[in-house]
C-alpha cells in the first residue's frame with residue numbers, strides 16, 4: 001500500500017486569504033478520513049496532493065518520491081480524485097465516453113480503454129446507462145460516475161472530497177463497499193467528509209484540520225472521546241452518542257453495534 005508524507009508544506013492563495021501549513025504528517029493507513037470545519041483547508045490539501053496547486057515550500061512524497069518530480073501520467077497513476085461536486089469533472093456527451101476519456105489520459109489501447117470503462121461502470125452500477133448524457137443522471141448517479149472515472153484509471157491512491165454528500169442510501173452502501181474493496185486490494189483511500197457517523201463506523205484513521213494545520217491524528221474512538229476538541233472544531237459526534245447521552249451515558253460509542261456490544265450484558 002502507498003504512503004503519503006507531507007514535510008514542511010506551506011501554501012498561501014495569492015489573495016493571502018488563507019494559508020496551509022503542515023509541519024510533518026504521514027498517511028499510512030488503508031482508509032484515512034480528513035475532517036474539520038468549513039474552510040479548514042481540506043480541499044486545498046487535496047489540490048496540493050493532485051498537483052492542481054503547487055506548494056510554496058515543502059515536499060509531498062508518495063511512496064518516498066517527490067510527487068512534483070513525477071511525469072503527468074505517473075501522477076495520474078499515483079493519485080486520482082473525485083471532487084465534491086461531480087459537475088466539476090463531467091463534460092463528455094455520454095456516460096461511457098466520460099469514463100473512457102479518463103482512461104485515455106493514461107493509456108492508448110482502445111480495447112483496454114473500453115473494457116476498463118465498462119468494468120468501472122458495472123462496479124458502480126451504471127452499466128445500463130452507458131449511452132446516457134451524464135447530465136440526465138441523478139446527482140447520486142453523477143457522483144458514482146465521477147467515482148467510475150477514477151476506478152477505471154485505478155490509481156494507487158484514491159482521494160474523495162465529500163463522497164457521501166447528496167448520495168441516496170443505496171449509493172452510500174455501494175460506495176462504502178467499494179472503499180473497503182479498494183483498501184483490501186492494497187489501495188489507499190483518503191476522504192474528506194463531514195459525516196461523522198460514517199467516519200466512526202468505517203474508518204480506523206482520522207485526521208482533523210484546523211485553520212490550515214493538522215490538530216489531531218488518531219482513531220475515531222480517541223477523537224470522539226476528546227469532547228473539548230470535538231466541540232472546538234465543530235464536529236457533530238456520532239448520533240448514537242447523542243442518544244446515549246440522553247439516557248445519561250456519556251461514554252464514547254462509534255455505532256449502534258458498538259453500543260449494543262457494550263450494553264448487552266447490563
Ligand SMILES: Nc1ncnc2c1ncn2[C@@H]1O[C@H](COP(=O)(O)OP(=O)(O)OP(=O)(O)O)[C@@H](O)[C@H]1O
Nearest residue numbers: 013015017018036037038039040041042043044045
Ligand atoms: N481559489 C481560491 N482563492 C482564494 N482563496 C481560496 C480559494 N479556494 C479556497 N480558498 C479559501 O481557502 C480556505 C480553505 O478552503 P478549502 O476549500 O480548502 O476548505 P475546506 O476545509 O475544504 O472547506 P469545506 O469543508 O467547506 O469544503 C477558505 O477560506 C476558502 O475561502
